[in-house]
Amino acid sequence: MSDPRRSPLFPAIVLAGVSLTGAAVGCGSESTSGPAASQTPSAKDKATDGGATEDDGAAPDGATEEAVAEELDASCPPDAERETPPCWLIR
Amino acid sequence: MLAHPVNAPSDLPEDPTIDALSPELRAAIAAHWNHRALSEARVALAFEALRPRLTAQGADAAVLALVDKAVLDERRHSALCTQLEARYRGAHAAPPDVQSAPLPDFATGDEALEVALLVLGMSCINESIASEWIRSCWRVASAPTAIYANREHLQDEIDHARLGWAHFASAAVSSELKARVRLWVPRVLDANVREWRRRDAHLPEGGLHAHGHLGATEHDEVIDAAVRDVVLPGLALVGLTAP
Numbered sequence: 001m002s003d004p005r006r007s008p009l010f011p012a013i014v015l016a017g018v019s020l021t022g023a024a025v026g027c028g029s030e031s032t033s034g035p036a037a038s039q040t041p042s043a044k045d046k047a048t049d050g051g052a053t054e055d056d057g058a059a060p061d062g063a064t065e066e067a068v069a070e071e072l073d074a075s076c077p078p079d080a081e082r083e084t085p086p087c088w089l090i091r
Numbered sequence: 092m093l094a095h096p097v098n099a100p101s102d103l104p105e106d107p108t109i110d111a112l113s114p115e116l117r118a119a120i121a122a123h124w125n126h127r128a129l130s131e132a133r134v135a136l137a138f139e140a141l142r143p144r145l146t147a148q149g150a151d152a153a154v155l156a157l158v159d160k161a162v163l164d165e166r167r168h169s170a171l172c173t174q175l176e177a178r179y180r181g182a183h184a185a186p187p188d189v190q191s192a193p194l195p196d197f198a199t200g201d202e203a204l205e206v207a208l209l210v211l212g213m214s215c216i217n218e219s220i221a222s223e224w225i226r227s228c229w230r231v232a233s234a235p236t237a238i239y240a241n242r243e244h245l246q247d248e249i250d251h252a253r254l255g256w257a258h259f260a261s262a263a264v265s266s267e268l269k270a271r272v273r274l275w276v277p278r279v280l281d282a283n284v285r286e287w288r289r290r291d292a293h294l295p296e297g298g299l300h301a302h303g304h305l306g307a308t309e310h311d312e313v314i315d316a317a318v319r320d321v322v323l324p325g326l327a328l329v330g331l332t333a334p
Contacts, residue, residue: 007320009222013249014325017256020153022329 103178106236108301112179120302121180122293128172129187135165136192137213138251144206151261157254164247175240197275207264207272208279211331214255216283216322222248223317224287224310228303237303259329269330276331280322287314 109117138161145158169187177184197208225248229241258264264272290310298306305313326332 007223007316009219009226009249009252009317009321010324013219013222013252013321014256014328016249017253018260018328020157020253020257020260021151021262022257022260 102239103174104235104239106178106234108234109179109236112302116295116299117179117181119293119295120299120304121176121184123291123304124172124176124179125184125187126291126293128169128176128184129189131165131169131172132187132189133192134213135162135169136189137194138162138165140192140194141206141209141213144202145210145258148203148206149263150258151263154254154258154261154263157250157257160247161251161254164251168244168247171240171243175236178236201271203268204271204275207259207268208275210255210258211272211276212279212283214252215259215325215331216255216280217287218248218252218255219321219325220283220287220314220317222252223321224305224313227305227309227313231298231300231305231309232303233301234303237301241303256325256329259331266330273331273333276326280318284314284318 112120138158142155142158142162145155150158173184173186194209195212197205199205199208222245225241225245229238229245232238232241259269288311290307294304296307298304298309323332
């Protein structure tokens with residue numbers, strides 16, 4: 001079974017992409033507390049840089065791309081070796 | 092021979108780890124970047140060809156803006172790949188000579204479906220896999236050049252993948268069209284994954300992590316993870332999998 005929380009690219013790519021145009025038609029996420037929001041990675045997942053945990057933490061209702069980015073920024077410490085934190089994927 | 096005779100101008104960082112590689116490995120990695128330069132140039136042309144067809148289908152302005160960006164990004168990526176080839180080869184590298192890159196024809200006789208399938212394959216699937224693959228290359232890399240190159244690619248590839256998801260979430264794609272696209276998802280996905288599994292034969296079987304190259308097994312695992320963790324959940328989210 002796929003688990004979108006296992007890759008930070010799911011929010012970075014899919015949720016962020018959908019948020020660009022999807023609000024008007026829902027695209028399966030009729031409200032901000034719909035599937036898109038409920039699949040947002042939890043802070044614990046993202047702190048592992050890839051979120052490969054089985055944690056069942058859910059993002060708050062109404063999560064947006066901006067909220068996801070803020071949460072990532074807050075939960076991922078800078079990776080000095082990479083010059084940028086893992087969360088730089090969320091722009 | 093100069094230590095780093097790259098094709099100017101170059102933003103590539105200084106990287107003594109390249110000089111420490113054997114001539115064989117440098118040649119292998121140079122060949123990889125030569126191949127990548129060609130691929131990136133082709134993708135630029137493909138996005139360029141897709142643009143007017145998306146416009147004719149009433150694509151959202153946000154999607155079209157990302158397509159325009161993708162064309163420019165891919166051209167820049169191709170140039171970067173040529174710089175990387177030169178850096179590893181230790182000699183001048185010529186940019187790829189690509190004049191056209193015909194888009195796939197699914198022979199459906201339905202232009203709306205054709206365009207939707209192109210977006211599905213090129214963006215939602217291919218660019219999402221590419222993003223996960225490059226992210227993995229970036230994570231294993233320790234050579235300054237490899238870190239820089241993968242970061243430069245990844246930050247743009249994410250946008251190229253986003254445009255597909257944005258398109259299928261937009262009002263430009265009706266639920267009726269999505270129903271027709273759904274019938275094609277397995278075939279388009281299989282075709283993409285098959286292509287992705289054809290790992291660059293120039294590279295060592297075990298990869299070369301320091302320079303951002305995965306081993307053969309890791310390569311396949313990353314593709315599987317991209318499909319499992321990004322593509323399939325994305326397809327479900329935008330209504331492209333069976334209820």
